[in-house]
Amino acid sequence: MVDRPPQRRTSLIIGGLVAAVVSLHYLGALEPIERLVIRALSPIGRWTTAVLSPQVPADATGSASQLAARDQRIAELSVENAQLRSALDAATAATEQTRFLTAQRLIGVTGSIITRSADPTTEFVTIDRGTATGIQVDAPAIVAGGLVVGRVIEATNDTAHVLLSTDNRSSFTGVSAKSPTAQGVVSGARGLSLTMQLIPQSESIAVGDLIVTAGSDAGVPRGLILGEVDRIERQAGALFQSASLRPLYQAARLNVVTILTKTP
Amino acid sequence: MRRLLPTTILGAVLLVSIFVTPNVSSPLLSPGLLTPSLLLILLLGDTRLALLGALIGGFTVDLFSALPFGSHLIAYVATITATRWIFRTRITNRSFLAFLSLVSLGTILTHVLILVASHLGRLLDPQAASILANGWWFGFVLTDVMRTIVIAIIVYVTVRLSGRTYATLVSHEF
Numbered sequence: 001m002v003d004r005p006p007q008r009r010t011s012l013i014i015g016g017l018v019a020a021v022v023s024l025h026y027l028g029a030l031e032p033i034e035r036l037v038i039r040a041l042s043p044i045g046r047w048t049t050a051v052l053s054p055q056v057p058a059d060a061t062g063s064a065s066q067l068a069a070r071d072q073r074i075a076e077l078s079v080e081n082a083q084l085r086s087a088l089d090a091a092t093a094a095t096e097q098t099r100f101l102t103a104q105r106l107i108g109v110t111g112s113i114i115t116r117s118a119d120p121t122t123e124f125v126t127i128d129r130g131t132a133t134g135i136q137v138d139a140p141a142i143v144a145g146g147l148v149v150g151r152v153i154e155a156t157n158d159t160a161h162v163l164l165s166t167d168n169r170s171s172f173t174g175v176s177a178k179s180p181t182a183q184g185v186v187s188g189a190r191g192l193s194l195t196m197q198l199i200p201q202s203e204s205i206a207v208g209d210l211i212v213t214a215g216s217d218a219g220v221p222r223g224l225i226l227g228e229v230d231r232i233e234r235q236a237g238a239l240f241q242s243a244s245l246r247p248l249y250q251a252a253r254l255n256v257v258t259i260l261t262k263t264p
Numbered sequence: 265m266r267r268l269l270p271t272t273i274l275g276a277v278l279l280v281s282i283f284v285t286p287n288v289s290s291p292l293l294s295p296g297l298l299t300p301s302l303l304l305i306l307l308l309g310d311t312r313l314a315l316l317g318a319l320i321g322g323f324t325v326d327l328f329s330a331l332p333f334g335s336h337l338i339a340y341v342a343t344i345t346a347t348r349w350i351f352r353t354r355i356t357n358r359s360f361l362a363f364l365s366l367v368s369l370g371t372i373l374t375h376v377l378i379l380v381a382s383h384l385g386r387l388l389d390p391q392a393a394s395i396l397a398n399g400w401w402f403g404f405v406l407t408d409v410m411r412t413i414v415i416a417i418i419v420y421v422t423v424r425l426s427g428r429t430y431a432t433l434v435s436h437e438f
Binding site: 010018021025026037038044045048049052114115116117118126153154163 | 286323
């Protein structure tokens with residue numbers, strides 16, 4: 001029998017324990033315990049999100065808050081405008097999520113955000129709905145008016161991780177709401193904005209144009225709003241042009257999102 | 265009983281790290297209090313509590329993270345083990361500067377280990393997020409600096425409130 005020093009023995013025990021926990025997780029044996037921990041802690045997450053990320057500023061005083069309110073109003077008007085363009089029969093400007101879903105014949109599951117990414121380089125949120133409610137990986141996440149905020153990258157029975165559209169790894173096929181042939185790839189830019197690349201140089205695109213989903217990504221219907229063109233970059237002789245987009249949502253203000261579970 | 269206070273503080277730090285910090289601060293400036301707290305407990309002498317905190321903390325953070333499961337668990341436990349080894353065998357000087365250097369080294373080590381573990385973990389879970397993105401190192405450096413500052417403040421306040429000197433706080437044997 002090998003007589004190991006106590007500290008080495010402790011390290012071996014700890015290492016074995018870590019390996020066992022990780023292995024059991026991937027084998028699914030820890031699921032009941034994990035579900036219990038998630039259920040126990042989710043109310044704290046919902047509460048902190050609701051308190052710390054209100055949709056409407058709680059204390060609207062002073063010029064800074066007036067400016068923020070004006071920005072919010074501009075974003076709401078842009079969303080309303082895009083709805084009228086993208087929806088076939090949307091004669092009225094619906095701002096509520098459920099009305100939008102009905103108008104677009106979409107079915108979705110609404111979930112509360114229970115936590116956000118703590119990693120400095122990752123932009124994602126975790127919601128309290130999972131595969132048990134029909135959520136699938138790659139499904140788009142939207143907020144009021146069909147504004148795309150991200151896509152599901154991972155889902156368990158009770159929770160789902162949504163990668164926000166501003167994350168560098170996020171990618172959607174987008175098209176100008178004004179010019180249906182001006183298509184490109186919309187990606188996140190450092191968690192702050194969006195970029196639309198590979199737009200054919202021959203296509204017309206202008207600052208202020210709304211970019212919507214092209215409908216060519218699996219599970220993502222056409223006409224969901226991705227952002228508004230902020231800046232255009234063209235180079236003489238190049239095949240493609242690119243644009244910088246302004247996302248029409250503020251990640252810090254999100255507390256409820258809808259995941260589309262069925263699209264036409 | 266002597267572990268009640270640090271355990272309670274560690275539990276509170278864990279909940280704050282998962283649910284509060286990501287909501288109230290810029291991701292780039294997020295202080296990520298769990299790593300410095302674990303290192304603080306380790307360097308002030310309670311190795312067992314630090315290891316237990318790393319195990320439970322890593323497990324819980326992994327449940328709420330989009331990175332592959334195990335990334336944080338492995339990173340925290342390995343950081344505590346490695347830092348303990350360095351403090352016992354390599355940096356035997358018990359000066360405040362050595363202490364802060366270890367904390368800084370520990371937080372950098374955590375980041376590197378999360379990076380490695382998350383990439384290895386994607387072999388098991390390809391759908392999980394990758395931590396690598398443009399400018400990832402910038403966020404890492406910022407958070408590492410922030411964590412070192414946070415722990416410097418905590419140690420300073422602890423020394424002042426306890427009425428002890430820094431040397432007596434860390435003069436224990438590992």
